[in-house]
Amino acid sequence: MNRESGATKATVVVVSGPATGLADRLASRLAEGGHPVGFVSPHGAETRAESVRAAGGKAIGVAAPPGDRAALDAALSRCAELGPTSTVVLAFHPASAAQSRELMSLSADEWDHLCEAPIRACLVGLQSAHQLLSGSGGSVVVVVPTVALVGADGHVTATTAGEAQRILAKSAARRWGISGITVNVAAVPLDTLDDGAGGPPGAAQLSLGPPALPPGDPAIGIASLVDALAGGLDGMVTGATVCLDSGAVMAP
Amino acid sequence: MSRLSGKTVLVTGAGSGVGRGLALACAGAGASVLLGVRDPSKGNEVVDRVTERGGTAVTVACDVTVAGQVEEALGLAADRFGGIDAVIHNAVSAQSSQPVALESAPLSLWDEHARVSITASFHIAQAAFSHLAEHRGTLIFMTSPAGVDGSEQLSFYAAVKAAQRGLVKSLAREWGPLGVRVNAIAPLAATPAMDRAFAADPQLEGRVRGLIPLGHLGDSELDIGPAAVFLCEEGSRYITGQTLVVSGGRFTTG
Numbered sequence: 001m002n003r004e005s006g007a008t009k010a011t012v013v014v015v016s017g018p019a020t021g022l023a024d025r026l027a028s029r030l031a032e033g034g035h036p037v038g039f040v041s042p043h044g045a046e047t048r049a050e051s052v053r054a055a056g057g058k059a060i061g062v063a064a065p066p067g068d069r070a071a072l073d074a075a076l077s078r079c080a081e082l083g084p085t086s087t088v089v090l091a092f093h094p095a096s097a098a099q100s101r102e103l104m105s106l107s108a109d110e111w112d113h114l115c116e117a118p119i120r121a122c123l124v125g126l127q128s129a130h131q132l133l134s135g136s137g138g139s140v141v142v143v144v145p146t147v148a149l150v151g152a153d154g155h156v157t158a159t160t161a162g163e164a165q166r167i168l169a170k171s172a173a174r175r176w177g178i179s180g181i182t183v184n185v186a187a188v189p190l191d192t193l194d195d196g197a198g199g200p201p202g203a204a205q206l207s208l209g210p211p212a213l214p215p216g217d218p219a220i221g222i223a224s225l226v227d228a229l230a231g232g233l234d235g236m237v238t239g240a241t242v243c244l245d246s247g248a249v250m251a252p
Numbered sequence: 253m254s255r256l257s258g259k260t261v262l263v264t265g266a267g268s269g270v271g272r273g274l275a276l277a278c279a280g281a282g283a284s285v286l287l288g289v290r291d292p293s294k295g296n297e298v299v300d301r302v303t304e305r306g307g308t309a310v311t312v313a314c315d316v317t318v319a320g321q322v323e324e325a326l327g328l329a330a331d332r333f334g335g336i337d338a339v340i341h342n343a344v345s346a347q348s349s350q351p352v353a354l355e356s357a358p359l360s361l362w363d364e365h366a367r368v369s370i371t372a373s374f375h376i377a378q379a380a381f382s383h384l385a386e387h388r389g390t391l392i393f394m395t396s397p398a399g400v401d402g403s404e405q406l407s408f409y410a411a412v413k414a415a416q417r418g419l420v421k422s423l424a425r426e427w428g429p430l431g432v433r434v435n436a437i438a439p440l441a442a443t444p445a446m447d448r449a450f451a452a453d454p455q456l457e458g459r460v461r462g463l464i465p466l467g468h469l470g471d472s473e474l475d476i477g478p479a480a481v482f483l484c485e486e487g488s489r490y491i492t493g494q495t496l497v498v499s500g501g502r503f504t505t506g
Contacts, residue, residue, distance in 0.1 A: 067359075103377055119366070155422050159418040160416075163418030167402050167410050167411050
């Protein structure tokens with residue numbers, strides 16, 4: 001696997017869907033920590049990469065629509081120009097992911113957009129990440145909302161998609177371990193997926209009860225998880241779900 | 253009085269395998285059972301068996317991937333039996349038991365799995381809601397232990413079954429205040445597909461049995477059916493949002 005060595009850190013590629021808030025914060029955090037960072041998202045990736053470069057970091061931004069395998073393969077190849085990739089983070093969520101929608105209010109098209117498209121995008125993301133890492137090994141981290149673990153009134157699309165993504169990750173972990181590729185899941189508060197970090201908790205988060213610790217930005221937790229995996233944790237941990245929610249869910 | 257006497261239950265994919273066992277078990281418990289099958293002739297054997305035993309069952313054409321057919325099937329059940337108390341979505345893709353290479357399988361194969369298990373779950377839940385709310389009924393999704401543990405070989409099947417578990421958890425919270433319960437059953441059962449696998453590899457059955465603490469694969473009617481009967485009856489009225497794993501102890505992951 002692509003271990004961290006000396007002062008040179010391996011590239012981390014952050015791939016997101018329309019909700020880019022968490023992905024943006026994560027990429028910035030990783031860049032601050034010394035990682036070259038690849039941004040892949042439907043819109044604005046290069047702009048965000050520019051801001052990282054302006055701050056002295058190394059970054060490449062590439063636009064790729066979620067679920068487009070050819071575009072994603074090309075984007076990951078482009079990001080690999082930054083150097084060996086240790087980790088691919090996949091965070092596919094619709095814009096305004098935390099918006100509450102009851103099942104009976106959804107049209108078939110909305111169901112597809114809010115639920116099934118993110119699952120399909122995650123599957124394609126896993127396939128593309130496998131292609132990138134299959135020679136060298138490495139880690140994949142799939143980001144899901146914590147409501148996927150426990151359910152939440154008004155969030156059937158997020159929980160349905162999140163559980164499917166989580167078990168896709170588990171299946172990939174079982175299948176790819178022998179190839180030196182680990183796949184783990186980071187579960188984060190639904191409110192933090194888009195641009196809600198630091199704001200008041202939304203209804204979904206409130207339904208889970210107060211966290212045991214002061215709420216923090218899960219981007220910091222994911223960045224720490226990425227470093228821990230690359231630092232040797234990936235020798236033992238795969239298929240795991242890590243709740244980065246300050247102790248609200250405490251599951252599984 | 254039988255446990256489901258006076259109740260009406262719709263079971264999708266009820267022509268064979270686990271769905272057949274669920275239909276027989278519910279009918280045996282006194283329910284009027286509607287067998288939702290793509291080809292109604294596939295339900296005739298089950299209807300005959302139920303009728304022989306003195307129960308009531310009818311088949312209805314129901315391709316669960318077609319929202320209109322789901323609505324028609326539920327409407328028929330409501331008209332014929334005066335309402336619907338439980339809907340059990342059991343149908344799965346014909347590809348569900350085929351091994352999948354997650355890293356290279358085509359999206360078209362994923363879409364086939366998803367249509368029957370995810371999109372159809374959405375259709376069924378929407379179409380069933382008004383009927384179930386009227387009777388304070390229950391919606392049950394037949395998922396799988398693979399939807400909890402993941403699966404190296406059946407990754408697409410595992411993922412769509414996990415999606416149903418996710419749906420259950422939120423829908424139970426959403427519909428609980430309206431008196432509708434939503435649960436899942438994750439069975440490990442002998443199926444025609446498994447029988448074929450055992451025939452192809454005679455050693456396989458022994459290996460599988462060796463992994464099950466209770467020593468045998470579940471019988472769809474006698475081992476899995478009672479779990480569905482329980483979730484349909486009044487005795488489970490305080491249970492919602494759960495996945496009941498019925499696997500002879502094979503799967504113990506929370």
